[in-house]
Amino acid sequence: DIQLTQSPSFLSASVGDRVTITCRASQGISSYLAWYQQKPGKAPKLLIYAASTLQSGVPSRFSGSGSGTEFTLTISSLQPEDFATYYCQQLNSYPQTFGQGTKVEIK
Amino acid sequence: EVQLVESGGGLVQPGGSLRLSCAASGFTFSSYWMSWVRQAPGKGLEWVANIKQHGNEKYYVDSVKGRFTISRDNAQNSLYLQMNSLRAEDTAVYYCVRKGSSIEGKYYYTDVWGKGTTVTVSS
Numbered sequence: 001d002i003q004l005t006q007s008p009s010f011l012s013a014s015v016g017d018r019v020t021i022t023c024r025a026s027q028g029i030s031s032y033l034a035w036y037q038q039k040p041g042k043a044p045k046l047l048i049y050a051a052s053t054l055q056s057g058v059p060s061r062f063s064g065s066g067s068g069t070e071f072t073l074t075i076s077s078l079q080p081e082d083f084a085t086y087y088c089q090q091l092n093s094y095p096q097t098f099g100q101g102t103k104v105e106i107k
Numbered sequence: 108e109v110q111l112v113e114s115g116g117g118l119v120q121p122g123g124s125l126r127l128s129c130a131a132s133g134f135t136f137s138s139y140w141m142s143w144v145r146q147a148p149g150k151g152l153e154w155v156a157n158i159k160q161h162g163n164e165k166y167y168v169d170s171v172k173g174r175f176t177i178s179r180d181n182a183q184n185s186l187y188l189q190m191n192s193l194r195a196e197d198t199a200v201y202y203c204v205r206k207g208s209s210i211e212g213k214y215y216y217t218d219v220w221g222k223g224t225t226v227t228v229s230s
Contacts, residue, residue: 001169031214032214032215034216034217036152036217038152043202043220043221043222043223044152044202044217044220045220046207046216046217046218049207049209049214049215049216049218050209050213050214050216053209053214055216055218087151087152089152089154089216089217091214091215091216094157094166095154095166095167095168095169096142096154096157097154098151098152098153098154099151100151101151101152
């Protein structure tokens with residue numbers, strides 16, 4: 001099974017900060033990676049797929065990069081509505097594992 | 108409006124069974140892979156199972172193989188998860204999700220999520 005390790009697991013930041021979350025895969029997954037945002041009590045929301053393609057309707061302050069085993073999600077200027085937990089998921093092979101999550105909180 | 112609505116969750120004793128249902132609307136259900144994803148209380152997301160458009164391919168996470176069965180009824184626009192031999196560690200919110208794909212069909216992702224249905228396994 002492919003393991004995904006996100007870092008950090010917890011991040012404290014201020015509105016306007018640039019935030020970067022890393023997702024490392026235990027083996028190469030090409031660009032078969034997606035990023036999701038989840039707010040408390042809500043279902044996750046797709047942000048990025050194919051490692052770097054922004055889902056329709058997602059603000060352009062979100063961006064994704066990487067391929068192979070190392071990927072990043074960047075929020076260029078953190079907004080109040082961005083405080084949430086973020087997950088990566090690999091769709092290269094079964095089981096389609098998720099990272100453990102990165103919680104972004106207000107500093 | 109594209110929508111997925113789960114039902115069938117509840118409290119069940121260890122060793123018991125439940126059948127989750129998901130009603131899809133607002134899109135051509137038979138054109139999409141569908142999945143179940145779960146989230147234990149206070150924990151992260153876990154992919155559970157996938158089913159291909161016409162049900163001829165199914166995949167499961169190891170922890171549910173032999174106990175859970177994913178199925179679909181394209182005529183009824185419905186997805187199901189039959190869960191047998193339930194364990195305490197199956198306690199979670201279960202999400203019905205749609206697998207979208209890129210235009211060329213190379214990249215898949217989970218683009219539509221239901222609100223979830225809660226399954227609690229406890230005596």
